[in-house]
Amino acid sequence: MKYFTASILLSAVLMGGCSSVSYSVKDGLPKCDSRPLCVSSADERDKFYVEPLPVKESVESSLKELAGIIDALPRTEVTKLTENELRALAKSRFFKYKDDIIIIPMNGALGYFSKARIGYYDFGVNRKRYEEIRRLYLD
Template sequence: MKFNAWIIPLAGMLMLAGPGGASAGDPDIDPCPNSPNCVSTKADPSDAKHYMAPLDFSGDGAQAIEKLAAIISAMPRTEIVAKTDKYVHAVFSSKIFKFKDDVKILVDEEAKQIHFRSASRTGYSDFGMNKKRMEEICAKFKQ
């Protein structure tokens, strides 16, 4: 009985910490898997199919996130599922089959850069959709 009293809360804390001990409230941008249905600023720059350069910004990171959230919200079949003053997680759904793509954006205030990852949840190829989407978001952000 005493064992259960402390093991369940401990297991819950470990699940929240996730791999590497990062807390659930401290988001990060993961590199892409080997499949071609993902782009990320954290991919190796020599990996042309996955790498995109981070966005540079000036001013306040929270304002940059607000601008990006507004751009994303105006796009079709999009839902913002998480947002802080330095992070946005949005889900895009394809028109016909309703496939889901996750877009995660993180502001690096110190470097004045915005990192992102756009990846399909399922399948292997996305016919370049994630890259096209991030190019569109980046172009609108720079306007």
């Protein structure tokens, strides 16, 4: 039993750092697949949908403000910021699992997408992070 537990923990640690994903936004914000580890403003299914964020003065200034909010979150860093796209990477506390975050203009607002790179279920982490970002952005 001791070896089984150790092997499970070692597998989780090794898998947490080996995944790399690149999402295209050429055709708009990605939708979620069937696994409950994702949220997206482009997904119409209730369990995945999150409301787009409003644009304040301009898309560019709104993305800059969101970048500051995201960079201030624990274990989260902006990896790309342009005048019309924000990408970030969030890591879990213990096993350093990675979640991708994308924010782009969408129908006059800012669409939000966040998905865990591995696993099946994220325990609602991506939705909670979205809600925290939204709360800080709208305050």
